[in-house]
Structure formats: structure tokens, C-alpha cells
Amino acid sequence: MSSSDLLLELSHKAMQLLQEDANKIETLIQVQMENLATRKCPLYEEVLDTQMYGLSREIDFAVRAGLLEEADGKQLLAKLERNLAQLYEALAINQNASS
């Protein structure tokens, strides 16, 4: 295997791993969205924040290690942040409606 092929393979692998971790957070957001009406777990917000922080550190590391373009990392995080903002908005509306 040539060195450029290897770099491509490692970068692909890195992106795949980050995407897996992003998907896990996505699922956490989805589950909480579906449970809006029934129950609200107060720890959800903290768990999500922690997971987002963990992912951002992984992305930052991958960029510094030369396996990921900074723009791709930012895009991955930005997408999750939009979903997270939607969840928090829905939570706030739900809280106002029930109070």
C-alpha cells in the first residue's frame, strides 16, 4: 500500500469513528425528543453536554493529528449542535405548556 493510500484509509477510518460517536449523540437527542411529553430526565442535558464535549475533543485531536480537515470536523459538530438546539427549544416549549 502506498503512503497516500494509507493516509486516505486512516482518514476514512477516523471520520467513520467520529460519525459513529456523533450517531450515538444523535440517538440520545432523538430518544429525549420522543419522551418530551411523557417524562423529562434532568440528567439528560448533562449527559448530552458531556458527550458533545468528548466528541469535540476527539475531533480536535483528529484535526491536530492530520487525519481530518478542520472544516469537516466543524460541520460534524455544527449539525449536532443544531439538533441539540432544537431539542432544548422543544423542552422549553414543553415546560412552558405544562406549567
Added chain:
Amino acid sequence: MSSSDLLLELSHKAMQLLQEDANKIETLIQVQMENLATRKCPLYEEVLDTQMYGLSREIDFAVRAGLLEEADGKQLLAKLERNLAQLYEALAINQNASS
């Protein structure tokens, strides 16, 4: 550059980055150790825990990405954890002495 040279270079770079992050935590621990007698910042513990979590996620990612041996990652974390345990012990002794 051959692909094995590239992998070696990337692995070396990864270890260097992780060591840098570990050193930052080490400095945080050191600073708090030196300030034991004068003042105690209640947020220190939380900052250190967060930084340790961030580093553990980076190490985990580097192992999964094939850039780091699992044993080397564990060793890096274990060393910091020992220092952290010493700090917490010193904090506890200091607290008992002043109460």
C-alpha cells in the same frame, strides 16, 4: 515515504499530542498542589475531571484509529490518575488540618 514510515510518523505525532494534553493536566495538578496551603479553588476538581475525561476520549479515539497501542494509552492515563489521587489525598489532609 513508505506507508510504514507514514504510520510511524502519524503514531509518533499522536503520542506527542496526547503527551502535550497530559502535560497540561499535570501542570493543573502541580499548581493546585502548590496552592494547597494558601487557598483552595472549588472548581479545580471539576476542571481536572473534565480535562481527564477529554484526554481519555482522545486516547480512546487514537487507539480505535490504529495510532496508539492500548497499553500505552492506559499507561498515560494511569500515571495522571496516580498524581490526581495524590493531590486529592493532600487536599483531604489539608482540609482536616484546617478544620
